[in-house]
Amino acid sequence: MNEKVAVAGKIEIRINEAWCKGCAICVEFCPQDVLVMENGVAQVCNLEACTACGLCELRCPDFAITVKKG
């Protein structure tokens, strides 16, 4: 599984690149601009700003992004 994990403090964002289809729903609905599209898949670019609100996970249609708050 091509999984990318970004961890900052207690927040962990996992992106399963094999499942991500690059629709950008997570990127556009993130209120803190934490995510960005790169080469057709979502990437974490600004983890420090993440509040773990979970909107990206809620709306990802492909189960490709998960947010954990430790």
Next chain:
Amino acid sequence: MAEKGKSNRVQVLSGNEACALGALAAGMRFYAGYPITPSSEVAEVLSLELPKVGGVFIQMEDEIASIGAIIGASLAGSKSMTATSGPGFSLMQENIGYASMAEVPIVIVNVMRGGPSTGLPTMPAQADIMQARWGTHGDHPVIALAPYSVREAFTLTVRAFNLAESFRTPVVLLMDEILGHVNEKVVLPLPQELEIVDRVRPQVSPQDYLPYAFTKNGVPPMVSFGEGYRYHVTGLAHDESGFPTNQPEKIERLLLRLNGKLEKNRENIVDFQVDDFDDAQVGVISYGSSARAARHAVRLAREAGIKAGLFRLKTIWPFADQEIEAHTKHLKAWIVPEMNLGQIAHEVEWVVGRSIPVHRINRIDGNPINPLEIMAKIKEIA
């Protein structure tokens, strides 16, 4: 005493009633159907009787819904049945293919009436022979049985369930209007005299269960929904695990197993009865209520010193081709009386080739075939 016990059990039943009782005796506990002449009595009897044994009867909004419901109920573990006639049987065809593909045991009773279209709702025909075989699209297996008496409407209904359960396949019981509505004096078998077959259950744990496994006899074990084996059922081409596949080798393997499983077990499926055949020179092949006329004609012929014999098909599909071939050897000719334009006669011609003539006697005007008409043909040939 035994004889006295038996005489107490004499009753007068129609074929439709006997069919309903046969289904109950076979363990059928779910019926869904839609009213249609001449089959409705099957539904009426079952609406009365099923709740008494804890079973379920439901009248659906059409025949497509009826067969959908019985497939669902069968997957949920109930032996299930529907009954209909030509127009309803036509509507069911797509889901008959589904039951073939997904290997769901169900029984479909078709009390045949004159067609095409609305045709002759209250008059008999035997013209759904080919629809029973090829009504749904694609290469597929199917079993069809044809009873010829009220008692046999009971026993072949039991057999229809046994075959459906044994081979995980839809089974069509081809009755006709005469048989459905005729009332006969019968003594039905007692429940303890019947052989009842249930689907083979898996011997493995849920993790190892393959709902479409390749087994020795071609039939995978089956478990009901809700019993801890969470599996997937689809009408799409699938692999052994039941999930869709588009890999050519897996598709071919599935379809060859599906189409081969009845052929593999044909001696347990193909059933027929011969009367007066040992020295016969003229053979009559018939089935369903036409076989009643045929039997009478053969008896008249024997009384007149003509060596005639009856070969009665009890299993219509798979076709008794090997058995008919074996009975052709000493014959001058076959006669095939049937209430259609030669649907079984055509199969017989295919079996015997040009070795002997195949004479057709067809009736398509909603009336039964007269034994004297068959007798006349026997005389002509002999």
Next chain:
Amino acid sequence: MFDYETYLRTSKMPLIWCAGCGDGIVLKAMLRAIHKLGLEKDKICMVSGIGCSSRLTGYVDFNTLHTTHGRAITFATGIKMARPELHVIVVTGDGDATAIGGNHYIHAARRNIDLTVILFNNNIYGMTGGQVSPTTPLGKFASTAPYGNFENSFNISGLALAAGASFVARSTVYHATQLEKYVEKAILKKGFSVVEVITQCPTTYGRRNREGTAVDMMLAQKENSIPVSRARTMSEEELEGKIVTGILVDTEKPECRSEYQKIIDRFSQPTGSVETKR
């Protein structure tokens, strides 16, 4: 935040759906609702028809049945009548449930059989390439409506409501949390329940109708949604092109399988044996 994978057949993933399709968001809401209710996986039977949304049953770790086009509700009816202890959830789309399967949809509502129908409404036949559906709005384009749709469209929640369903709610993919609550209520309801979800098909509907990306389409769901309480104060003209969201009906009435159980309880014979004599 939520362990979806407990409920998924992950070996079958990624999902078949196009990038930006809303169906996966609905699936997530359904799984959260099922988890919240604490339902046993073995006791859930999910039944679907044919179409994009109906492929959902291949991905969830329940008893799953992918049936023929339009007929999911009939198979589900058989399952529920035969094994009432199962939670039977139907997954279907606008074409599947209201065109080819329309008769079964209204009769299941009339009988009030205890099924939960999650109806994915994307206004188009996606899987076959974007043909016009019973919910394609007047004037919109489809591969078989190249000059614009010249037919009126269905209010499919209204149809279920009029036919006698116990519970009918409408939501959108954008309102995923609201959707989850409606699914939960629908499963809990003893009777025929429908949750109509407005979901986007960016591939065959959005592109042809210049509605932008999946994100644009979800934002339009947000913009156009009117809660049912407010919609009741609005005129038909004002509601043109709007999505009325909320619980449209939530009522108690006799349920088909429970009524049948009363008959069984009253007439079943203690021995349960079958007589071959009438």
